[in-house]
Amino acid sequence: MHWTVLALLAEEVVRMANFKGHALPGSFFLLFGLWWSVKYPLQYLSQKVNKKSQRIYCFQRVDAIEGGLKVIFALIGMLAEQFVPDGPHLYLYSGEKHDWVKLMNWQHTTMYLFYGLSGVVDVLTYLSPVVPRGLDRLMLSVAVFVEGCLFYYHVLHRPMLDQHIHSLLLIAVFAGACSTVLEVFLRDNIVLEMFRAGVTIVQGTWFWQIGVVLFQPWGGPMWDEKDHSNIMFLTMCFFWHWAAAVAILAINYALTYCCIQRCRAGSGEPYISLTVRQQKCDTNSQATFLSGSDEE
Numbered sequence: 408m409h410w411t412v413l414a415l416l417a418e419e420v421v422r423m424a425n426f427k428g429h430a431l432p433g434s435f436f437l438l439f440g441l442w443w444s445v446k447y448p449l450q451y452l453s454q455k456v457n458k459k460s461q462r463i464y465c466f467q468r469v470d471a472i473e474g475g476l477k478v479i480f481a482l483i484g485m486l487a488e489q490f491v492p493d494g495p496h497l498y499l500y501s502g503e504k505h506d507w508v509k510l511m512n513w514q515h516t517t518m519y520l521f522y523g524l525s526g527v528v529d530v531l532t533y534l535s536p537v538v539p540r541g542l543d544r545l546m547l548s549v550a551v552f553v554e555g556c557l558f559y560y561h562v563l564h565r566p567m568l569d570q571h572i573h574s575l576l577l578i579a580v581f582a583g584a585c586s587t588v589l590e591v592f593l594r595d596n597i598v599l600e601m602f603r604a605g606v607t608i609v610q611g612t613w614f615w616q617i618g619v620v621l622f623q624p625w626g627g628p629m630w631d632e633k634d635h636s637n638i639m640f641l642t643m644c645f646f647w648h649w650a651a652a653v654a655i656l657a658i659n660y661a662l663t664y665c666c667i668q669r670c671r672a673g674s675g676e677p678y679i680s681l682t683v684r685q686q687k688c689d690t691n692s693q694a695t696f697l698s699g700s701d702e703e
Contacts, residue, residue, distance in 0.1 A: 429618035435480050437611025443604035444656050448663040451597040474529025481523030488512045514557045521550035541591040548587035555580040568632035572617050575645040579609040601656055608652040
């Protein structure tokens with residue numbers, strides 16, 4: 408009886424550790440995704456009317472602070488993966504057992520390492536004009552691509568449900584990697600930036616979903632890993648997460664627009680017109696009409 412209780416306690420400790428291993432990166436991704444969903448509309452709408460260099464410099468400083476936070480979060484993640492009670496504690500290979508030590512934790516550590524390097528490049532881009540423009544986005548895309556490759560082989564030959572729920576995560580990961588590569592060449596493109604924010608939010612929420620499905624942190628029966636209905640539900644659930652991310656992007660963009668308009672109204676600055684394109688079309692039409700009249 409005593410050994411049974413100890414075994415159950417050990418299993419519970421491992422299960423909670425595995426859940427936290429998914430909740431921690433999920434929280435990081437969700438935090439950055441939500442921040443980007445506010446930052447990029449604010450940057451885009453602020454520069455749409457007023458293109459003062461002081462404001463551009465302000466956003467560059469924000470990028471540097473963001474890079475510093477990436478480095479801090481990456482260090483927290485690496486230390487957490489290595490020094491949890493059942494972690495590898497910096498041992499990669501056991502000479503006694505002739506076996507690798509906790510490679511799952513080492514893969515998570517490698518993922519955090521590349522995001523930390525991305526943060527370092529963000530800071531260097533701000534501090535030194537020698538750093539090529541676009542290198543920060545390139546390093547971020549490399550970090551996201553490394554994450555995708557690691558997780559692809561992370562669940563190879565694992566149970567069907569485990570493989571499927573992680574493969575859905577890879578959709579968001581590789582979509583984010585591709586869009587970030589495009590940002591290297593299409594800098595300050597609001598559509599690409601918002602897309603990256605959206606897929607980052609999806610990564611964050613889906614990491615939490617993986618932890619809940621596979622490890623049941625709050626108790627309850629485990630999911631049947633061979634039931635095809637569970638796979639169908641999780642596929643549908645993944646796109647619900649994506650729909651929620653799109654809704655968050657739309658709400659944050661609208662709130663940012665309203666806040667900027669209210670601030671401009673209070674300071675007497677001009678509004679950001681929603682009919683600029685229509686006015687341009689009308690002006691072009693009038694010019695064409697007048698030129699035609701002159702010819703007659």
